[in-house]
Amino acid sequence: MSGMKNRAGKRKSPGFGTVAVHGGEEGKFAFGPVSTPIYQTSTFTFDSAEEGGEVEKRGKDGFIYTRIGNPTVRAFEEKMALLEGGDSCVSFSSGMAALSAVFLELLKPGDEIISSSRIYGGSKLFFAHILQKLDCKVRRFGPYDDLKRVIPPLINERTKLIFFETPSNPELSIIDIGLIAGLSRKHRIVSVIDNTFATPYLQRPLGMGIDCVVHSATKYIGGHGDAIGGAVVSTKNFVSAIRSNTLQHLGGCLSPFNAWLFLRGLKTLHVRMDRHCETAASVAGFLAGHPKVGTVFFPGLRTHPGHRIAKRQMSGFGGMVSIGLENGRACRKFINGLRLCRTGVSLGDAGTLVLHFASMFHPKLSDAACRKIGADPTLIRISTGLEDAADIIGDMKNALATL
16 A cells, blocks of 8 residues: 555646646647547557567557557546546546455455445445455444544554545535545545545545545546446556556456547536536525425535535535435325436436435335335435526426425
């Protein structure tokens, strides 16, 4: 884990839109294309045996095999590193492949991690089905615990990293990034954050002292629901280790075409995120005032328990809203009453996506049975899209009228 620690303090960069549109690509491709070329090739050839050897040993810049590196993929990685304010980036075929690479690079059998209890379900399943086989124990804390008091007793000589999301999926809980960074430095463990919901446009954890950032690029980075991928941004040494070990040997590489789709998405990330944030705030305000809605989770609301922290560490509150209705039956009726908003498991798309977890993943369980396994039957997650906010609100108003 040498070379993992970042220096705290925000790093300056050009305007976000400038980096998103031009960063990492200037002067790299012949003839000045406005759209990055797609190097749709598996293999790269050389003029001599000696040249191939030089490239393989990193004595000369170049590419050998797309599983290890590709010009289009590299352009995406360099842009992501610039946007996050990190030294380097390595990309993967999915967000889960990226997260898995970080954990498998840092952990050996018998090691332990500390994790927030509020994280993406896929991450929880990775802990349960993969880390458990490696005899790696996971110790958990709640996002609104007194973290200075609760986290230190969870740390021992086997603890290697602390992992969290903020805002979290799906409850949108908020965790103090600087506080986690300080605790990880003090106890000499690696801090890892999933920054998918916020994106580097709204939140830059490396500048707050976090060691490693993971993304599901499938969501807001791509922004159009047409590509799956992931990214890890950290120090040059750690990213190089992941590229040489986990990426090369497990093979979860990002395809050149999907890298191109993500490059296209990044060109409009700042524009889209502004619209997502504005729409989510309007939708959350409407839902918070509706008599048939019990709870609204949105960091931009002053009633949200993490509002003050979110306001301090984010430049906007994001495009996600979650709500609680009376029971599972009401949730299903609401979902089925929607016409403009569509039901789907992902987020960050141009269209509004709504998900009732209990109906999707536990359709045969009662509300009581869902609660027993930790699935809130009353929770609905809303990923606000780029439609007009009034149209989204109108659709939800009509669906709520059926309850």
